[in-house]
Each structure stands twice: as structure tokens, then as C-alpha cells.
Amino acid sequence: xxxxxxxxxxxxxxxxxxxxxxxxxxYRLAQRGLKVVVLDxxxxxxxxxxxxxxxxxxxxxxxxxxLLSRESIAEYAAMPGSxxxxxxxxxxxxxxxxxxxxEAVTLQQRLGIPSEALTPDEAQRYATFxxxxxxxxxxCPTDGKVDAHSLNxxxxxxxxxxxxxxxxxxxxxxxxxxxxxxxVQTPGGTFEAPQxxxxxxxxxxxxxxxxxxDIPVQPAxxxxxxxxxxxxxxxxxxxxxxGSGVYLRSEGExxxxxxxxxxxxxxxxxxxxxxxxxTLELALTRWPWLEAASLDRNASWxxxxxxxPDGFPVVGRMPGVDGWLNACGFSGHGVMQAAATGRVMxxxxxxxxxxxxxxxxxxxxxxxxxxxxxxxxx
Numbered sequence: 001x002x003x004x005x006x007x008x009x010x011x012x013x014x015x016x017x018x019x020x021x022x023x024x025x026x027y028r029l030a031q032r033g034l035k036v037v038v039l040d041x042x043x044x045x046x047x048x049x050x051x052x053x054x055x056x057x058x059x060x061x062x063x064x065x066x067l068l069s070r071e072s073i074a075e076y077a078a079m080p081g082s083x084x085x086x087x088x089x090x091x092x093x094x095x096x097x098x099x100x101x102x103e104a105v106t107l108q109q110r111l112g113i114p115s116e117a118l119t120p121d122e123a124q125r126y127a128t129f130x131x132x133x134x135x136x137x138x139x140c141p142t143d144g145k146v147d148a149h150s151l152n153x154x155x156x157x158x159x160x161x162x163x164x165x166x167x168x169x170x171x172x173x174x175x176x177x178x179x180x181x182x183x184v185q186t187p188g189g190t191f192e193a194p195q196x197x198x199x200x201x202x203x204x205x206x207x208x209x210x211x212x213x214d215i216p217v218q219p220a221x222x223x224x225x226x227x228x229x230x231x232x233x234x235x236x237x238x239x240x241x242x243g244s245g246v247y248l249r250s251e252g253e254x255x256x257x258x259x260x261x262x263x264x265x266x267x268x269x270x271x272x273x274x275x276x277x278x279t280l281e282l283a284l285t286r287w288p289w290l291e292a293a294s295l296d297r298n299a300s301w302x303x304x305x306x307x308x309p310d311g312f313p314v315v316g317r318m319p320g321v322d323g324w325l326n327a328c329g330f331s332g333h334g335v336m337q338a339a340a341t342g343r344v345m346x347x348x349x350x351x352x353x354x355x356x357x358x359x360x361x362x363x364x365x366x367x368x369x370x371x372x373x374x375x376x377x378x
Contacts, residue, residue, distance in 0.1 A: 011037040011165075013195040013349055014184045016172055016207050019049040020148065021327050021334050022199035023155035024342030026164045029197075032346050036164040037191055038156075039184065041171035041203075045152040048201045049335060051303025053224055053256060055238050055249075056336040057089040057143035058113045061104040065312075065333070066111050067356045072339035076146050081154045083147025087249070088237035090126050091138045092286070097242060098135025105138050115140035127239050129286050134243075143238065145249075148335045155342075175211040182323055195323045195349055202304040204314075204328035213321065215314060216366060217329040220305040221264045223275050228294035229253040244282040248290075255293060257283055260305075271302045305332050315341065315361040316348060325349065326363065 011034075015026045018040035030036045044050075056076065058069040076082040093101045108115045115138055120131035126139055156166055167188070174185035175196070184191040198215065200207045208215035235250040248257035259279040264272065276295075283290055308314060308329035318324035327345050330337060344354040 009189050009191050011035045011191060011193040013037075013197060014039060014182065014191050014193045015197045015199055016040075016184070017199035017201055017203075017328075018044045018152075018156060018166055018168065019047050019199065019201050019334070020045075020152045020155060020338040021201070021330065021341055022197070023152055023159055023166075024338040025197060025199055025327055025345040026166065026342075027155050027159040027162065028342040028346035029349055030159055030162040030164040032350055034346075034349065036159070037193070038159065038164060038166040039170045039172055039186060039191070040166075040168050043168050044156045045149040047203070048304050048306060049152045050149050051224075051301060052148050052332075052335050053238075053249075053258070054083075054145045054148040054335055055089070055143070056084070056146055057140065057238070059089055059091060059104070059108060059115055059138060059140050059143060061100070061107070062360075063107065063111065064356065064358060064360050065337070066108055066113060068337040068340045068344075068358075069333075070111065070113060070340075071343070071356065072337050072341075073142060075339035076151065079151070079154065081147075082151045083145075085144045085146075086142050087144040087235065088126065088139055088141050089143035090123060090237050090239040092120070092123070092129065092134055092239065092241045092243070093136050093138070094133055094243040095135035101138065102136065108140070113140060114142055127236050128289065129239065129241075130288060139237075145238070146335065151335070155338075172207065172210065175207070177211070177322065180322070193323075195325060197325045197327060197345060197349070199327045201328065201334065202306040204306060204326070211321075211324070213318065213324070215326065215328070215363075216309055217306050217314065218265055219267055220260075220307045221268045221272070222258065222260060222303055222305050222332075223272055223279075224256055224258045224301050224303070225276060225279070226251065226296045226299035226301075227255045227257075227290075228296045230255070230293045241282075241286050244286065246279060246283045246286065248283065248287065254296065254299070255290070257290075259283075265307065269302075271300060306334070307331050309366070313337075313341075313361055314363055315344065315358045316363070319363055
């Protein structure tokens, strides 16, 4: 009897991570005819994906991020199970940052994004807020949100449907390059593949260290506070105050809101309730009407961002390391850019030129010579 074509422990590529980036990449890789094995220490949507605020937007200051989001949002809009809702993103820009942001809106429009520049008074048609200190606002009606949990599981389903093997509760315990093949060690055995994709989210730096590689991705805890039910004259789109860093949006009959703590990095767990008062104080300055809301402690939650030093993801082949690919470090933008990233990674894996130029996101930029702008982490 002849040997099976697909040994249970061999593949063309091993994907580490079944979150939305890993699952979308596995789907596109298998769709290209590659034998794909996905390994995850937990379950889909059990990490950053399932605990995100699930916002999607194309309002960025650079072409690469705009295109990754534009193409991903278009894919989500065509997927019945994505939960995509075009509820808009409203950006509130302080006076000092308005000239640069206005240029970003022009770039977005050139790339086909229907964003618009507004005066603070004009933006009141989308949400009510105090206009003090603002130089202008921008709004994009195709920005919005998805159901990140369902979307992650849908990509896992699609990946399996086209032949990928997705092995859950299977942590990676060791990595070694032996000749032309990666040996990926797990409690269930060692998997072998000439290529490996690190899509482990906040754990991507740890995955790199298993192979002796320094991949500058670290976890950062983020709080999402939730109000009790309240009556508002209209739903509030995702509204981000760049001056204070506070965001809020409607979630059914409630609001969710939060603000990044730049010092809250590492593997800290649980909700940091000490972060609520300073966040709420800033929020009330911009949205005084929020004072009428109660807080639902049971509905509030926390999760991990996967941060890089410049706030941009690491995408592409690892310089000087045969067969190692990265798709990690999305710094809060993983859900909104997963669909396009999956297509890009599949093209890179088979040796094609990606349909979006992701060269600015390569590891090479961390040689100390590149200066990058950090985009919003919402």
C-alpha cells in the first residue's frame, strides 16, 4: 500500500496561531494548494481577536495601512457571517494635528476611501461632543465594526473546507531549523514544513524566542469599559478623541469606551479598575452628557494588544532566516486588516509579489534607521 500523500506531521507550511490573522492566512494558503497545518495553544478567538472592540476603519495616515484596511473591509462586507456594520468612525483632531490629518484625508480619498474632512460644528450631525481645542474632524461612513468572534471561526471553517488542518489546544514547545525544514515541536508530536508563519498575536515574540529570534512584539493590556443601558437620541459611531486618547461608541443600548495605558505592558491580567477614573475624567470633558450613564462592571472586559516599537505590524519574510514568515504585531489593527493580510501572506509564501506593497512593514525597518509614525491604536 502506498504512503499517504499528506503525512499527519508534515506540511508545506505550519501556521502558528488560529486567531483571525492566522486563520485568514491559513485559508488563503490552503486555497493556493499548499498543505497547511495550523497550531494553536487555545481556541479560535480566545486571545486578542475575541476580546477586541472589533472596529474596522480605513482612516490611516499611510498608504499601506489604508490599503490593508480597504481590502479587508471590502471582503468582510461580502461575507454574510462577518457581522460587518458600516456605522462609521468619527475622528476628533486637536488643532496642532489638524494640518497633517487633513493631508491624510486627502490621501484616503485618493485611494478610494469615502472619508470627509469636517469642521467640529459640521461633525455634530454624527455625534454630540464638546468642540473645545479641536482643529477639525474626519468621518468615513464605510468604517464600522464586525463580529470578530464569528469572523475568526468563519475563517477557520473556510480554511478547513479547502484542506487546512487546524489543531487546537496544541501549544508549540520548540522550534528548530533542520536542513531545509522547520521542526515544530508540540505535545502531540513534531511537525515538519519548509515554511513557518508566525501569527501568534501577542505571543509572537515568545514564538520567535523558541527559535532564538528577536521579534519585537510584546503584549499590552487594554481595558474596555461598558455603561449600563441608557437612552440616547441616536447611536454613537466609533468616536476617537486624538487629544485625550479616549474612544467611545454605541454597543446596542449601551456605550463602550476606553483609553490605552502606554505603561500597561507585559503579561498582566484582569481589569485595571484604577484606570477607569482618569479615563472617565477625560471622557466627560469631551462628552459631558456621559455623566448620566451608569457603569456595568460585569459587561466590561480586558484583552491584549500585540505591540511593536513603532505601532506598525511585522509582515513578510524574516531577513536571514530561511522559511520564516511573520504576520504579527498589528498593535490593535489585526481584526481590521486580517483579510488582506491573509491574501498577502499566501502570495509571499508561493513567491509572488503581494497585491499590496508591505515592504514598509518588514523586519528590516528595526535596524534603527527608519522613523515611522504611530497610527491610532483603536
